Amino acid sequence: MNSTWLDMDVVVCGGGPAGINAALAAGRSGAKTLLIERYGFLGGMSTIALVYPWMTFHTVEGKQVIAGIAQEIVDRLQAEGASPGHVRDTVGFVNRITPYDPEIYKIMIFDMLREAGVTVLLHSFMDEVHTVDHRISAIEITTKSGRFKITGKQFIDTTGDADLAHLSGAPCLQGRDGDKLTQPMTMKFRMRGVNLEKVKQYMLDHPDEFYKKTPFAELKDLPLSGVLGYYKHWQAADLPINRDQVLFFTGPGADEVLVNTTRVQGLDATNVNDLTEAEILGRKQVRMVADFMKTLPGFEQASLSSVGAQIGVRESRRIDGLYTLQLDDVIQGKVFHDCIARSGYPIDIHDPSGKGVTAAWVKGDGAYDIPYRSLIPKRIENLLVAGRCISTSHEALATTRLTPSCMATGQAAGTAAGIAVKHGIAPSEVRYEELQVELRKAGALLHNEDKR
Numbered sequence: 001m002n003s004t005w006l007d008m009d010v011v012v013c014g015g016g017p018a019g020i021n022a023a024l025a026a027g028r029s030g031a032k033t034l035l036i037e038r039y040g041f042l043g044g045m046s047t048i049a050l051v052y053p054w055m056t057f058h059t060v061e062g063k064q065v066i067a068g069i070a071q072e073i074v075d076r077l078q079a080e081g082a083s084p085g086h087v088r089d090t091v092g093f094v095n096r097i098t099p100y101d102p103e104i105y106k107i108m109i110f111d112m113l114r115e116a117g118v119t120v121l122l123h124s125f126m127d128e129v130h131t132v133d134h135r136i137s138a139i140e141i142t143t144k145s146g147r148f149k150i151t152g153k154q155f156i157d158t159t160g161d162a163d164l165a166h167l168s169g170a171p172c173l174q175g176r177d178g179d180k181l182t183q184p185m186t187m188k189f190r191m192r193g194v195n196l197e198k199v200k201q202y203m204l205d206h207p208d209e210f211y212k213k214t215p216f217a218e219l220k221d222l223p224l225s226g227v228l229g230y231y232k233h234w235q236a237a238d239l240p241i242n243r244d245q246v247l248f249f250t251g252p253g254a255d256e257v258l259v260n261t262t263r264v265q266g267l268d269a270t271n272v273n274d275l276t277e278a279e280i281l282g283r284k285q286v287r288m289v290a291d292f293m294k295t296l297p298g299f300e301q302a303s304l305s306s307v308g309a310q311i312g313v314r315e316s317r318r319i320d321g322l323y324t325l326q327l328d329d330v331i332q333g334k335v336f337h338d339c340i341a342r343s344g345y346p347i348d349i350h351d352p353s354g355k356g357v358t359a360a361w362v363k364g365d366g367a368y369d370i371p372y373r374s375l376i377p378k379r380i381e382n383l384l385v386a387g388r389c390i391s392t393s394h395e396a397l398a399t400t401r402l403t404p405s406c407m408a409t410g411q412a413a414g415t416a417a418g419i420a421v422k423h424g425i426a427p428s429e430v431r432y433e434e435l436q437v438e439l440r441k442a443g444a445l446l447h448n449e450d451k452r
């Protein structure tokens with residue numbers, strides 16, 4: 001029985017970085033907008049799974065290529081003392097990373113959504129979709145107060161797992177070609193009581209034990225923001241974790257680090273049995289890795305301070321959209337006429353079955369375009385998709401999945417939905433030129449010449 005009905009212009013499913021920015025953009029366009037989230041707070045992987053820091057708004061040369069609402073969020077966090085802004089990446093994988101306080105992000109985002117006139121429903125799991133003639137007529141959510149049926153003119157899928165697209169019958173894909181395996185899941189955790197000066201000194205004294213791109217020449221004068229390596233220690237520990245190195249980032253506390261080193265492979269994040277197993281394995285690995293970390297120089301007094309509320313999912317379902325972004329589009333920095341966002345983050349594939357990470361950097365000016373068509377699924381007319389589950393190959397997903405890019409595609413989807421509502425048209429009929437004008441007005445960077 002449906003106990004309650006809601007009728008909206010734009011319905012955004014999934015309150016992660018993509019969904020938040022989509023809802024902000026749609027709400028600001030004047031559309032009556034609803035944001036639905038299954039947990040009791042917003043932020044997606046950033047807050048649920050402790051993903052940190054955001055990377056990256058910049059190219060490898062340090063040029064900013066993502067701004068708009070994503071930058072506004074950073075500015076507001078910075079104004080509240082909850083982010084240092086974009087800082088040098090001392091891992092050396094990218095140029096700039098963006099640490100932030102997830103607890104302040106969780107709070108601040110409600111203010112921004114309220115200012116944009118967005119209605120938020122928490123503790124609401126979207127599990128049913130009704131379609132008529134290739135259009136979504138309604139979705140249903142399960143809540144403590146019964147089931148809600150929600151009608152809308154336009155829908156945006158920002159569930160990360162393409163739940164809405166999948167349930168509506170839009171074609172979806174999963175994993176790499178052939179065996180369909182996805183990137184591994186990782187249970188992240190924080191430790192406090194870390195002596196970061198000692199860690200830095202150890203790195204300066206033992207450069208061979210760390211990632212070859214670590215900016216050692218600058219390290220002495222830089223605050224440590226991240227560390228990759230400890231090859232010798234990790235190998236000697238011989239833990240039953242299929243990974244070849246230790247990765248952690250510093251902050252947000254002065255003596256705190258976020259460890260990204262556990263690895264659960266071969267399980268499907270859209271299968272409840274697999275996901276359950278992944279949670280159990282992930283937490284067991286956290287204990288092992290935290291004990292191992294205490295043996296590293298600088299970690300003698302450290303202790304486990306928090307663990308993700310759920311395991312981090314790098315990759316699951318994605319849509320098969322009007323254009324599928326390819327590895328080569330990314331590497332060659334391909335320019336698309338209907339570009340709605342850019343990114344300078346490299347291809348970063350945590351091996352679905354092996355120990356390592358495969359990386360490849362963007363050529364040309366260091367950034368690639370994400371076309372509007374990659375946000376539009378096949379078959380369903382009033383649906384847009386943003387964030388991790390847009391239309392890409394398995395390889396291209398390995399860069400578009402990063403938080404700043406998800407925020408940027410979220411803003412694009414929300415803006416496009418607002419235009420579609422205003423003109424009474426389908427997302428596929430939205431003129432990309434009009435969308436680009438609106439995105440640029442809102443601070444988005446869509447071309448090499450665009451500046452903040």
Ligand SMILES: Cc1cc2nc3c(=O)[nH]c(=O)nc-3n(C[C@H](O)[C@H](O)[C@H](O)COP(=O)(O)OP(=O)(O)OC[C@H]3O[C@@H](n4cnc5c(N)ncnc54)[C@H](O)[C@@H]3O)c2cc1C
Pocket residue numbers: 013014015016017018019036037038039042043044045046048049051052053054055056124125126127158159160161163185186187188260311312313314386387388389401402403404406
């Ligand atoms: C281990 C790991 C490490 C990472 N490292 C980094 C990093 O260092 N820097 C970086 O920038 N990015 C990193 N990422 C990538 C980034 O965190 C995610 O890809 C990004 O958060 C995706 O954003 P999204 O909004 O598309 O999806 P998500 O963040 O997954 O958000 C989806 C939201 O939808 C909700 N939802 C899902 N299904 C439903 C439903 N049916 N009904 C209602 N709500 C639903 C979820 O609860 C969630 O809030 C990492 C990811 C992982 C997993």
